[in-house]
Amino acid sequence: LSANGRAWRTWDVATHRATGSGRVPAGTVTEAGASAHVLGVTEGDGGLRLWNTATRRWSAPELHDVGDIHFTGDGRSLLTTEGDRVRLRSVADGRSTFAARAPDAALTAVSSDGRTAAACSATGVHLWNTADSRPLQGTWRQDPGVCDTDTSVLALSGDRLAVATANGTGLRVWDTATGRRVADLQDTGAQSASFSPDGAFVATADGSELRVWRLTDPGAPVFRHALNNQHLYGGLDWDRDGRTLRYLESGTVHTLDLGAAVTHDWRSTALNDVGFSPDGRTYATTERTGDRYLFRLYDTSDGRLLHTFPAVPVPVSTDPALPTVPADTLPLMAFGPDGTRFAYGVSAPGREAVAQPFGVWDVRHGRSLATLDLPGAAVVSLALGPGGAHTLHAVRTSSIGQLADETWDFAHGRRTSVLTGVTGSHLAVSPDGGLLVGEGRIARLPSGRSTGRDLVQGDEIGALAFTADGSAVAVGDQTGRVHLWDGAVRHRTGILRNVFPAPVGTTPEGVAALAFSPDGRTLAVAGDAGSLQLWDVGTQQPLSSGPLTTPGEAVTSLAFSPDGGTLFAGSAHVPLQRYTVDPERARTRVCARTGNAELTRAQWRTYVPDAPYRRIC
Structure with a gap:
């Protein structure tokens, strides 16, 4: 709806078509109900009247001493402040259906169905059931100072309440049915807020950015959109589909497709790990149940389950005085450079193990190749050689924290070498199997001769990836930068600057996963706060003005499809995400x-x- 004095016009946002226009007999159009069937018209003496655009008649007597006005989502009622009271009135005839004292109410809100009303004042938040005028009780009453005259946000849905705290710590969200607080959001500058239709997400906006938060995992926003000095009018509006968000700015309606950020594929229970094969054909997951881990293989093209491995028990400690704690164990898995081999197992960092078996699986033919038992010091990282070799690299850590990389011939069950220099939680093997890259050192194989390399200029490594032909390697660090090297890791060829969005909080977003396209021309970069970018390797420039939309949690694995037209991303709650990248x-x-x-x-x-x-x- 657009209004200019007494004149009004309505538009269909989806089709961009004008759908109606008209004038009101007197006053200025200042509010609109659902579908603009009823308009709130302010008159010269400060009174409010309701104009029905269909019948072209006033639908209710004039109201006086009116403050805040909120139409319900169904368009049947409106909530007003009138003097020291809040009232819910029928749009049809102006009749009062609910009233309650709310002196000095700075903000008010009403749920879409009109069943709940809220008021925020210096004495705290007050909620009522409008059907019987019954005050609702909840933990919001235990914090009387949660809002005052400086509070700029009060949002209400069917069973969700959000208030921007007066002390500037962020946005608090309560469940109005249980009365319990369900989330605290680090959103200190929110000027508007709106809940999704199902109450699972809340969208907020300040002067610079629009953000969407998942209430079951509120540590960081799942979606961010820069406003670029745009000033919002009328707040934020969710479409009924729950994945489309709109806002009005300077006479223009902006429509955002939230896509993967509000995906229904979100698992209520997080997986312990997700990993894609470098060729993008397969992905693996693992999750712990009690003292056992289940590893599974899936087809990325359709998500079909390919194989479930026998449950792997957590290792038993050799020291009865230091038993293994299942929650502190570490599942490990790795694909070979060509994706045809898969290794998996479980270790217990900080413990010496009685037994520590690792399996190696032939992905292409669906059969077991070997089971290798590595008792003793815990294994903290795995890497496999290419398909023609029978090489497994296992980084071990002793009880005093010393690391060593053991190379095993898994076909014959024998250790072939120990590399004390190439170690760490991130390992990568070149496609031809001739190079092993670790934390700050590289080794030429099979000789094992190692050389020191400061791969990320002194920062901690977050991810490693080779191109399919082995001509280049990318190394991501915890500051969000990516360092490009030639395939032999002798010369640094470039550094991709960090373009992850500024963090909400104080911790910068680090690189968590990397993957080259099959032709090596595009690099996908994922962050530990959910950012996902595409870069052109030749120009070392990003391929879009902002990151791709993800579910908002750390992306732990990436891979391109064999034709390079689809990017796969995996995270703990949404293991398979697909992005079309073919132009x-x-x-x-x-x-x-x-x-x-x-x-x-x-x-x-x-x-x-x-x-x-x-x-x-």
Whole structure:
């Protein structure tokens, strides 16, 4: 709805079509109900009247001494502040259906169905069931100072309440049915907030950014959108589908597809680990139940389960005085450089193990190749050689923290070498098996001769990845930068600057996963707070103005499909995420969203000024 004095017009946001227009007999249009069927009109004396655009008549008597006005989502009622009281009135005739004292109420809110009303004042938050005027009790009453005149956010859904705390610590969310607080969000500057239709997410906005938070995992936002000095009018509005968010800015409606950020594939229980094969054909998961781990293999093309391995028990400590704690054990798995081999097992860092078996699986033929028992010091990292070799690298840590990499011939069950220099929690083997890269050192195989390399300029490594042909290697660090090296790891060829969004909090986002496209021209970079980027390796420039949309948690593994047209990403709660990165398929999807509408030449000059005009759809 747009209004200019007494004149109003309505628009269909999806089709961009004007759907209605008219005038009101007197006053100024200041509010709109659902679908703009009823308008709130403020008159010169400060009174409020309701105008029905369908019947073109006033639908209720004039209201006086009115403060805040909120229409319910169904358009049947509106909540007002009138003097020292809050009232819920029928839109049809203005009749009061609920009233309660709320002196000095700085903010008010009403649920979409009108069943719950809220008021925020210096004495705290007050909630009522509007059907029987019964005050609702909850832990929000235990914090009377949660809101005052400086509070800028009070949001209410069917069973969710959000308040921006007066002390500036963030946004607090309560379940109105149980009365318990369900989340504290580190969103100190929120100026507006809105819950998703199912109450699982809340969207917030301040002067610089729009953010979406998952209430069951509120540590970091699952979606971020820079506002670039835009000023929001009317707050944030969710579509009924729960994945589309809109806001109004300077006469323009902006529509955001939240996509993977609000995916329904989110698992309630996190997996312990997720890993993709370098060829993108297979992915593996592991989860602990009690004192056992289950490892599974899946097909990335359709998510089909390929194999469930026998449950692997946690290792038994050799020292009865230091028993193994299942929650402190470490599941390990690794694919070979060509994706045809898979190794898996479980260790107990800080313990000497009676037995520590690791299995090696032939992915292509679906059969076991070997089981290798490595009793003693805990294994903290695994790496496999290429398919033609029978090489397993296992980094061990002693009880005093010393690391050593053992190389095993798993086909014959014998150790072939010990490398004391190439160690750490991140290992990568070149596609030809001739190079092993670890934390700050590289080893030439099979000789085992190692050389020191400061791969990330003194920072801690977060991820390693080779190109499919072994001509280059990427190393990500915990500051968010990626260092590019030649395939022999002799010369640094570039550094990709950190373009992860500024963190919400104080901890910078580190690189958690890397993957090259099959042709080596594109590098996918994922962060431990859920950011996902694509980079052009040749120009060392990002391929988009911002990150891809993810479920918002650490992305622990990445891989491209064999044709390079799809990027797969995995995280603890959403193990398989797909992103179309093929330009032609992306063009088709964009054109479908716009109804195959072409940009005009004027629009092209505005949005694509650095390229000559051409028809896209």
